Amino acid sequence: MQMEIVPCRSCPLRTLKTFAPNSDAELTFIQGLKKQEINLGAGAQILPEGGRTGELFTLLFGMAFRYRTLRDGRRQILNFLFPGDLIGLQEQIAVNSPHGVEALTDVKLCAFAGDNLWELYRKHPQLGYDITWLAAHEEHIVDDNMLSVGRRTAIERIAMLLIHMFKRAEQSGLSKDGSAPFPINQQHIADALGLSLVHTNKTLRKLERMGLHKVENSRLRLVKPAVLQRMADYFAMPLRARPLI
Amino acid sequence: MQMEIVPCRSCPLRTLKTFAPNSDAELTFIQGLKKQEINLGAGAQILPEGGRTGELFTLLFGMAFRYRTLRDGRRQILNFLFPGDLIGLQEQIAVNSPHGVEALTDVKLCAFAGDNLWELYRKHPQLGYDITWLAAHEEHIVDDNMLSVGRRTAIERIAMLLIHMFKRAEQSGLSKDGSAPFPINQQHIADALGLSLVHTNKTLRKLERMGLHKVENSRLRLVKPAVLQRMADYFAMPLRARPLI
DNA sequence: CGGGAAGTTGACGGGTCTCAATGGCCGTGG
DNA sequence: CCACGGCCATTGAGACCCGTCAACTTCCCG
Numbered sequence: 001m002q003m004e005i006v007p008c009r010s011c012p013l014r015t016l017k018t019f020a021p022n023s024d025a026e027l028t029f030i031q032g033l034k035k036q037e038i039n040l041g042a043g044a045q046i047l048p049e050g051g052r053t054g055e056l057f058t059l060l061f062g063m064a065f066r067y068r069t070l071r072d073g074r075r076q077i078l079n080f081l082f083p084g085d086l087i088g089l090q091e092q093i094a095v096n097s098p099h100g101v102e103a104l105t106d107v108k109l110c111a112f113a114g115d116n117l118w119e120l121y122r123k124h125p126q127l128g129y130d131i132t133w134l135a136a137h138e139e140h141i142v143d144d145n146m147l148s149v150g151r152r153t154a155i156e157r158i159a160m161l162l163i164h165m166f167k168r169a170e171q172s173g174l175s176k177d178g179s180a181p182f183p184i185n186q187q188h189i190a191d192a193l194g195l196s197l198v199h200t201n202k203t204l205r206k207l208e209r210m211g212l213h214k215v216e217n218s219r220l221r222l223v224k225p226a227v228l229q230r231m232a233d234y235f236a237m238p239l240r241a242r243p244l245i
Numbered sequence: 246m247q248m249e250i251v252p253c254r255s256c257p258l259r260t261l262k263t264f265a266p267n268s269d270a271e272l273t274f275i276q277g278l279k280k281q282e283i284n285l286g287a288g289a290q291i292l293p294e295g296g297r298t299g300e301l302f303t304l305l306f307g308m309a310f311r312y313r314t315l316r317d318g319r320r321q322i323l324n325f326l327f328p329g330d331l332i333g334l335q336e337q338i339a340v341n342s343p344h345g346v347e348a349l350t351d352v353k354l355c356a357f358a359g360d361n362l363w364e365l366y367r368k369h370p371q372l373g374y375d376i377t378w379l380a381a382h383e384e385h386i387v388d389d390n391m392l393s394v395g396r397r398t399a400i401e402r403i404a405m406l407l408i409h410m411f412k413r414a415e416q417s418g419l420s421k422d423g424s425a426p427f428p429i430n431q432q433h434i435a436d437a438l439g440l441s442l443v444h445t446n447k448t449l450r451k452l453e454r455m456g457l458h459k460v461e462n463s464r465l466r467l468v469k470p471a472v473l474q475r476m477a478d479y480f481a482m483p484l485r486a487r488p489l490i
Numbered sequence: 491c492g493g494g495a496a497g498t499t500g501a502c503g504g505g506t507c508t509c510a511a512t513g514g515c516c517g518t519g520g
Numbered sequence: 521c522c523a524c525g526g527c528c529a530t531t532g533a534g535a536c537c538c539g540t541c542a543a544c545t546t547c548c549c550g
Contacts, residue, residue, distance in 0.1 A: 068392045070478045076395040078388050090388075093381045095483045099388060121374045125366035128373040135377055136338045139384040143323050143335075143344060146387060147313045150321040150394045150439030154506070185528065194395030196507050201530060233315045238340045399538070430496060441539050446498060448538095 005037045006060075008110075013060065013083055013244055016173045020241040022127075029124055030245060033116050038109040042183070046109065047088055049100030054114045057087040058245055062107030063183055067191070068099045077192035079141045080104075080165065080184075082172040084244050086134045092117060104183045130243030137242065149194040152232070154203045157193040160232035162213050166222050167236065182220035250282045251305075253355075258305065258329055258489055261418045265375075265486040274369055275490060278361050283354040287428070291354065292333055294345030299359040302332040303490055307352030308428055312436070313344045322437035324386045325349075325410065325429075327417040329489050331379045337362060349428045375488030382487065394439040397477070399448045402438040404477040407458050411467050412481065427465035 006012070008031045013019060022030070038057070040046065046064055047053060064081040078099060081087065091097045092114055121128035144164070148157045169180035190200040207213055212228050214221045222228060251257070253276045258264060267275070283302070285291065291309055292298060309326040323344060326332065336342045337359055366373035389409070393402045414425035435445040452458055457473050459466045467473060 066388075068388060070392070070396060072478075074396040076392045078391055089377075090381050090385055093378050093485060094385070098385055098482055118370075118374065121366075121370035125363075125370055125373060128370060128377070129363065129366045132334070132373070132377045132380055133338050135380040135384065136335050139380065139387060140335055140338070140343055142384060142387050142391060143311075143313060146323055146391050146394065147315070147321045149391065150436075151315060151319040186530095187528085191395075197529095198508075198531085199506055202506095205530075233317075237343055240338060432496085442497095443499090443540075444538050450498075 007031060008034065011060070011244075013173075018171045018173070018242060019084060019244040020130075022244070026124055026127060029120070030127070033112045033120065035111045035113055038111050040103050040107050040109070042103055042105050042107075044103045044107070045100060046103055046107070047091070047097050047099070047101040050096050050098075052091065052096050053088070054091070055088055056092070056112045056114045056117065058110040058112075059083055059085045059087060060108040060110050062103060062105040063181070064101055064103045064107055065184075065188070065192075066099050066101050075191045076194065077188060079138065079145060080168070080192070082168050082174070084172065084242065085138070086131065086245065088114065089131070089135055089138075104188075105181070127243075127245060130245060133240075133243055134245070137239075140237075145192070154193075154195055154199060155206065156232050157195065158189065158200070158203050158207060159212070159228045160234060161189060161193060162207075162220065162222065163225065163228050163232060163234050166220055166225075169220075179219040179221040181218065182215055183218055252276060253279065256305070256489075258418075263416045263418070263487060264329060264489040267489070268371075271369055271372060274365070275372070278357045278365065280356045280358050283356055285348050285352050285354070287348055287350050287352075289348045289352070290345060291348055291352070292336070292342050292344070292346040295341050295343075297336065297341050298333070299336070300333055301337070301357045301359045301362065303355040303357075304328055304330045304332060305353040305355050307348060307350040308426070309346055309348045309350075309352055310429075310433070310437075311344045311346050320436045321439065322433060324383065324390060325413070325437070327413050327419070329417065329487065330383070331376070331490065333359065334376070334380055334383075349433075350426070372488075372490060375490060378485075378488055379490070382484075385482075390437070399438075399440055399444060400451065401477050402440065403434065403445070403448050403452060404457070404473045405479060406434060406438060407452075407465065407467065408470065408473050408477060408479050411465055411470075414465075424464040424466040426463065427460055428463050 009027050046057065049067070049069060059081050061083060064087070066078040066081065067075055068078065069075045081101070087101050087109070090099065148160050152160060165182065166175070166180045169175045174181050186200050186204065187197055189204070190197045193200070212224045214223055254272050291302065294312070294314060304326050306328060311323040311326065312320055313323065314320045326346070332346055332354070335344065393405050397405060410427065411420070411425045414420045419426050431445050431449065432442055434449070435442045438445070457469045459468055
């Protein structure tokens with residue numbers, strides 16, 4: 001899993017138009033914050049639920065998800081994480097991490113010491129603003145999921161999840177030839193949508209039989225995106241270019 | 246509804262131990278940001294869903310809620326807002342407000358011009374950090390609700406909501422004599438928990454008949470908080486004193 | 491006294507859950 | 521090379537939680 005460390009300046013993510021450019025001074029500073037690069041395998045716990053690491057990560061490569069569980073094991077996936085997403089911000093405000101983060105694929109993380117965060121705000125206010133932006137953006141995604149889980153029917157929820165995963169992968173430069181990586185199983189989908197595994201399977205198959213999407217080799221293809229969007233009452237908001245720390 | 250404007254320095258909220266103190270310079274700066282004080286009646290739209298005001302508010306007095314709706318009218322309440330909560334931060338990252346905010350009681354708002362936000366980060370990085378804290382904290386609350394809506398049963402959800410509302414009111418200095426303001430009707434509860442109105446009513450009555458709580462005169466009293474907490478698998482995280490902008 | 495909003499209750503139907511069994515795929519070890 | 525086990529996907533049957541429909545009451549306020 002070990003690979004040479006990439007300088008922030010030539011981070012491959014920065015070539016994507018999804019991300020806003022940073023000044024030279026900012027890049028130098030970010031590089032200074034970077035403590036190490038961490039590679040983990042699929043299934044690894046990036047943050048333990050209820051634990052504490054004090055570290056802050058940026059996901060550089062791969063996918064992951066945030067989750068919480070009840071004592072009897074029921075699990076709720078809060079949102080999925082894509083390259084460029086920040087991990088561990090909520091830990092900064094609480095004594096313990098309120099949620100766990102688990103890798104879906106092999107991942108590469110950029111690790112910062114959490115106690116450097118204050119220095120960032122002081123020396124580079126723009127980067128502070130960017131972190132707020134990322135926090136607000138993640139909340140927006142959770143809001144989206146909340147609307148699904150609370151008020152959409154099972155078939156609408158699944159349609160929504162398919163669209164959402166596809167769009168996010170596209171924005172992260174992960175899709176090609178009209179298909180996006182889809183490294184999750186039906187249990188993940190069920191836990192993200194507040195459904196049972198069995199009902200998730202049946203609903204997913206129904207959509208597939210209707211010819212709206214296809215999953216092959218852990219890749220997702222939206223065959224009739226317009227129908228899916230109508231079904232899910234999907235509406236995307238235009239966003240600023242997102243910051244990358 | 247009009248009342249005289251309170252200087253931030255003598256804001257009654259600042260006497261609560263819930264909130265972290267600010268330096269003199271910060272208070273002066275915050276006072277400078279303050280554009281006006283706005284009073285609205287119960288039921289007023291503070292932020293229109295899908296609209297745009299560009300303003301940022303702090304809720305000084307009263308309660309409100311954030312929500313999103315589907316085109317056919319299904320509504321999901323994302324979280325409830327208490328004094329000290331920031332309103333409109335997500336608007337800063339998007340072209341339009343992704344959610345609506347509605348007043349539950351008569352409210353008093355402290356209005357800032359949204360485009361001053363950048364100045365705040367530049368001149369008072371600590372306040373920038375505080376805003377990130379508030380954003381992360383609100384996300385944590387939405388995470389909590391997400392776990393309820395996705396994975397708790399109806400009775401567990403309602404127990405959770407009762408505990409949560411009570412604790413939040415306590416922290417905001419709103420409770421007295423062991424009872425907290427409860428300015429919401431059963432439709433609000435249903436929309437917050439992803440339940441139907443009828444089922445919410447039946448479940449709420451069941452808890453009341455079990456003698457676990459009481460609602461009288463729009464005030465909530467937890468009669469057997471320990472039982473409710475066990476029922477809901479409730480666990481509160483210790484937090485830093487929260488910032489107040 | 492009238493009317494509307496909110497709460498309450500019963501009956502019924504259905505969407506979703508649970509239980510259970512089967513098959514495919516794949517890595518491992520004999 | 522094949523047997524085996526484990527993970528995942530799939531499917532059917534039946535139960536139950538929760539939604540919908542509808543009627544009625546209570547409360548408040550004009």
